[in-house]
Amino acid sequence: NAGVMQNPRHLVRRRGQEARLRCSPMKGHSHVYWYRQLPEEGLKFMVYLQKENIIDESGMPKERFSAEFPKEGPSILRIQQVVRGDSAAYFCASSRGTGNYEQYFGPGTRLTVT
Amino acid sequence: AQSVTQPDIHITVSEGASLELRCNYSYGATPYLFWYVQSPGQGLQLLLKYFSGDTLVQGIKGFEAEFKRSQSSFNLRKPSVHWSDAAEYFCAVGGVGQAGTALIFGKGTTLSVSS
Numbered sequence: 001n002a003g004v005m006q007n008p009r010h011l012v013r014r015r016g017q018e019a020r021l022r023c024s025p026m027k028g029h030s031h032v033y034w035y036r037q038l039p040e041e042g043l044k045f046m047v048y049l050q051k052e053n054i055i056d057e058s059g060m061p062k063e064r065f066s067a068e069f070p071k072e073g074p075s076i077l078r079i080q081q082v083v084r085g086d087s088a089a090y091f092c093a094s095s096r097g098t099g100n101y102e103q104y105f106g107p108g109t110r111l112t113v114t
Numbered sequence: 115a116q117s118v119t120q121p122d123i124h125i126t127v128s129e130g131a132s133l134e135l136r137c138n139y140s141y142g143a144t145p146y147l148f149w150y151v152q153s154p155g156q157g158l159q160l161l162l163k164y165f166s167g168d169t170l171v172q173g174i175k176g177f178e179a180e181f182k183r184s185q186s187s188f189n190l191r192k193p194s195v196h197w198s199d200a201a202e203y204f205c206a207v208g209g210v211g212q213a214g215t216a217l218i219f220g221k222g223t224t225l226s227v228s229s
Contacts, residue, residue, distance in 0.1 A: 004157075033216065042118075042204055042219035043158075045211055056213035091157060098215045102148065103208075105158040 002027065004094050004106035005074075012112045019079040019086070021109045025094030032075045033103060034067060037089040049075055082113045116141045116210045120203075120220035127195050128228050135190040135223050137205030146208035147188040148217065149179055153201045161203075164188065175199070200227045 005024040013019050025032050031050055035043040048056040049069035060067070064082075069075040079086055089110045093103035117140045127133050139145055146165050150158040162173025169181040179190045188205060202224050206217040 006157075031215070035217075035219075040221070042221045043206075043217070045216040045218070048211065048213055048215055056211045056216065058212045059216070093158075093217075095215075098213070102160055102163055103217060104160065105150070107157040 004029075004092055004104055006090075006092050006106035006109050008109060009107060010110050010112070012114060013082050014114055015083055016081050019082050019111055021077040021079075021090050021092075021111070022074040023077070023092030023094075023106060024074040025092075026104055029094035029096050029104070031095045031097065031101075032069050033093040033095070034075075034077050035091045035093065037091060037108070039088075043091060046077075079111075082111075084113050087111055087113045116207060116218050118205050118207050118218050118220040120205055120223050122223045123221070124224045124226065126226040126228055129197050130194050133190075133192045133195045133199070133225070135203050135205075135225070137188045137190065137220060138186050139188065139205070139207045140186065141207050141209075143209075144183075147179075147181060148206040148208065149173065149177070149188075149190045150204045150206060150219075151175075151201050152204065152222075158204065161190070195225075195227055197227045197229065200225055 034046040037043045045059040047067045064080045066078045089108045091108045092106045095101045095103045119138045148163045149161040152158050161177050164181045202222045204222045205220045
């Protein structure tokens with residue numbers, strides 16, 4: 001049973017470009033979470049999605065960041081006009097449900113903005 | 115506001131020695147508590163979780179953790195550390211965010227194992 005898959009694993013973008021990060025949840029999981037890990041920091045929650053719905057985006061920066069989880073295909077975290085401060089590891093997690101269901105994490109996408 | 119504190123940034127333990135990593139949380143209700151481990155350049159792997167019931171929980175790789183409500187703590191322990199346990203360890207509390215489903219993580223404790 002494949003785990004949570006993320007691609008690309010490493011992404012380099014110049015300032016002002018767009019970054020698209022993809023996440024395929026574990027089979028049977030319909031809940032997806034995105035977290036960001038800055039250097040020497042723990043993970044910070046960004047957004048929680050179910051199929052075709054954003055449930056909680058309280059951790060998302062107000063500008064340039066968006067996320068979607070379409071009916072078909074992976075969840076996408078999109079960062080427009082990237083800046084150096086966006087350089088971080090972005091992790092996706094999926095779960096079978098809410099409440100007492102644990103979240104399983106993917107390997108992450110390491111974004112470097114030059 | 116909910117928070118998780120891991121007081122130790124870096125710990126070094128001799129191989130074969132016992133280990134305890136500290137975690138304190140701030141949360142209004144009974145929390146969901148987790149310990150994750152992250153190897154360099156890798157994602158997070160769930161070691162164990164506490165939702166309710168027995169306050170001593172067993173996890174993978176020989177780890178265990180004890181929930182102490184009176185101390186707001188969820189410390190991770192292992193009786194005998196192996197060199198392969200060197201990694202970064204994160205404590206997390208669940209049930210947060212607007213939907214009550216997100217995790218808040220501590221800043222992590224880096225474990226080094228000496229021979």
